[in-house]
Amino acid sequence: MSHRHYDQLITARWIITVEQDGVILENHSLAISNGQIVATLSPAEVAGVSASEHLNLDNHVLMPGLVNLHGHSAMTLLRGMADDKALMDWLQNHIWPAEGKHVSDAFVFDGTLLAMGEMFRSGTTTINDMYFFHAAMARAGLAAGMRTFVGCSILEFPTVYAQNADDYIAKGMAERSQFLGEELVTFTLAPHAPYTVADDTFRKVVTLAEQQDMLIHCHIHETLDEVNGSVEQHKQRPLARLANLGLLSPRLIAAHMVHLTDAEIALVAKHGVSIAHNPTSNMKLASGIAPVQKLLAAGVNVGIGTDGAASNNKLDMLSETRMGALLAKVGTLDPTAVPAATAIRMATLHGAQALGIADKVGSIRVGKQADLIAVDLAQIETSPNFDPISHIVYAAGREQVSHVWVNGRNVLRERKLTTLDEAELKARADSWRVRILGN
């Protein structure tokens, strides 16, 4: 057999592939060439190969990068401005006024880079984002080297970004055209929510998504007020309205989905809708507990998201995975709800499935891209170690994420960002604090 040479070899104490729940490879190596996983090697097999770079992670779990299925990255610059409020008070009386004063292309670029630094340092390799000034979001994704889904926001009312729904759509699509062909950047259509988007606009979004083969990303059934307001205004619950408008399909990523009847769960399962579960944001805004266990049992693809840093207030997918597992248990009074392996699958492969990239990322398999993270378990917080899967979900903190790769590119090495300058990120964040306080 000929001697094989690879770009990189990563040998890890444990590899959680997420191909099969509960399966762990011990002391195996991944061979990576051109950013792709090209072989999984046992200790005996690795002896016969060479690589330009060989990293030994003796005390680490190597696993797929985390997929943050719902976020508003640039809101890092509004973190801590309005806490302890319900969604509509938070949005209408605090966040929208602040966004109206401060959000710009520069704000979004700086805030998104700051978010990406934080997300890399907690193991996220893909973000499904939704905000304003989409070219700035995409530029930040490319500068950081993160797999970035840029949600073109659409609302009926004017903001700093656009005047009306048609204007949002036209601007978003024009910005999208600048980034077609970029492997790391994909634009989606992001009608904000049923209470901010009219029927006609939803119909246009469905048509455009089909024509351009785009995903749709929308906040849905986040609070009881939203559901009751829709019944009052439209004489139907938001999901029924969206179903009538043709929105329910595998293209749709519905963020939150907290308040659902059994019939609505069956409806989203039937239409192949994916759900972005945001446990911390739902707790902090007191929105409620999403019926994740029932959704999974019905066959719905549920991923995990952080939401924005102004409602979470962390962009820590490792902690969010833990919250997802814990909240499911307390919501059902069933300790078996969302076990650790399921929580990891939700935070990786389910997110990738929702985004239509499960053939490329979301699990460790030959032929997939090397979107990977390493978590160092040789810390007192994760000692002794009976079960690495348990530790990843219930015990490890983001401080233990040591390395991150996107497409084989090492964007975090020994907890140091390689594509972003930490001092610069903090300096820019502070200069935004000064500007915001001055206005």
Ligand SMILES: CSC[C@H]1O[C@@H](n2cnc3c(O)ncnc32)[C@H](O)[C@@H]1O
């Ligand atoms: C359409 S761009 C994003 C828009 O959404 C606002 N936002 C942030 N978090 C939430 C949430 O949990 N529910 C509804 N809207 C949210 C954000 O401030 C932007 O205005």
Ligand SMILES: [Zn+2]
């Ligand atoms: Zn949100």
